[in-house]
Amino acid sequence: MTTSSLQFDLPKPDITTWRAGNTGVEGVWQFDSGRAGRDVLITALIHGNELCGAWALKGLLQAAVRPQQGKLTLAFCNLAAFDRFDPADHDASRFVDEDLNRQWQLDRIESGSTLERRRARALRPFIAHADWLLDLHSMHERAAPLLLAGMQARNLELAKRLRTPEHVVVDAGHKDGVRMRDFGRFGTLNPIGDDAQTQSLLLECGFHGDVSSRTVAQDMCVRFLQAAQTLPAENLQRLLPGWLQADSECQWVLEVTGAVVALSADFRFTEPFQGLECIGKAGTVIGWNGSEPVSTPYDDCVLVMPSVRQAKPGVTVVRFARRRPL
Ligand SMILES: [Zn+2]
Structure with a gap:
């Protein structure tokens, strides 16, 4: 089955009411409790066709979720790409000029006139100030949710406290550019080292067009805000009934x-x-890179996010992983 035949059931959310933001940067909302506490950021629409996170942020805004300590920032990231969303050709609205989730390195943010680099410049202060980041995404293929925790052990500890999803990926990112979740204080690329007070998680909630992806995004928002102590559990349950799974x-x-x-x-x-998929035998051919066979490097090799949807020179099409209990 080709992915283009996957049915797109999740409707595009109407975020007209929430588009302006309250920070002077379009799509960015910030609420300050006035009390000491974590600066917590939840982001959606880093890719314009990944609607589940936009639904979750819209829900948080509609429910008037406000921090009881620290700050809460909610950001719809690539509105220009989202505006072009068409369920019949949803991959076309992933970005406008280039992938916004590969621009988070200073040489790209500080120069370049692509729409995504300009947007990264506008978003940068919010990313730089955040202590905790939850970045909501969805996937090209129909697959179980994945939490991308980067390389820091503390993100794995947080994943364990969140008690979902089942699969947590430890990875260093992509060769073709730095992700937002690895930027600045969050990242191992930071020249002064990453900041141990920070947490950053990227959640791939499931297939872009599945309604279940929205449920996964909403569930994680509740867990993340509770773990960050932004709001107590009882307030989250009252404001967001049905979200916790x-x-x-x-x-x-x-x-x-x-x-x-x-x-x-x-x-x-x-x-x-x-x-x-867990491929039992090392050396099993799983694909062809032009005329070159691609084979698994070790026994019980797990395939992470295989996809040829965006295949072109330099783009990651699958990652190999070893599996162990969290
Ligand atoms: Zn994405």
């Missing part, structure tokens, strides 16, 4: 050991992998 029965760490980068648009898998 059952805990995962078990949690696995998927340690990414390497990525396969497309050499050209001519990349294909040998099977319609959905992601999280």
Whole structure:
């Protein structure tokens, strides 16, 4: 089955009411409790076709969720791409000029006139000040949710406290640019080292067009705000009834050991992998990078987010991971 035949059920949220923001930066809302506490940031629409996070932020705004300590910032990130969203061609609205989630390095943020670099410049102060970041995404394929925790052990500890999702990915990001969740104080690329007070998680909630992706995003917002002590659990339950879902029965760490980068648009898998397949035998051919066979490097190799949707030279098409209990 090609992904273009996947049905897109999740409607585009109407965020007209919430578009302006209250910070002077379009799409960015900030609420200050006036009390000491964490500066917590939840972001959505880093990719314009990833609607689940926009639904979650809209819900938080409609419910008038306000921090009881610290600050809460909610940001709709790539509005220009979101404006172009068409369910019949949803990949086309991932970005306008280039991927906003690869621009988080100073040489790109501080120069360049692409729409995404200008937007990264506008968003930068909010990302730089945040202590905790939850970045809500969805996926090209129909697959179980994935929490991307980066390389820091403290993010894994937080994932354990959140008690969901089942799969937590440890990875260093992409070769083609730095993600927002690895920027500045969050990141291992920071010249003065990353800041141990920070937490940053990226949640891939499921397929872009599945209604369940919205449920996953909403559930994680409740857990994250509670863990950050932005609001007590009882307030979250009252303001956001039905958002909290059952805990995962078990949690696995998927340690990414390497990525396969497309050499050209001519990349294909040998099977319609959905992601999280565990390939028993090392050396199993799972795809063709042009005329080059791509094989698994070790036994029990897990495939993380296989996709040829955006395949072109330099783009990651699958990552390999080892699995262990969290
Ligand atoms: Zn995304």
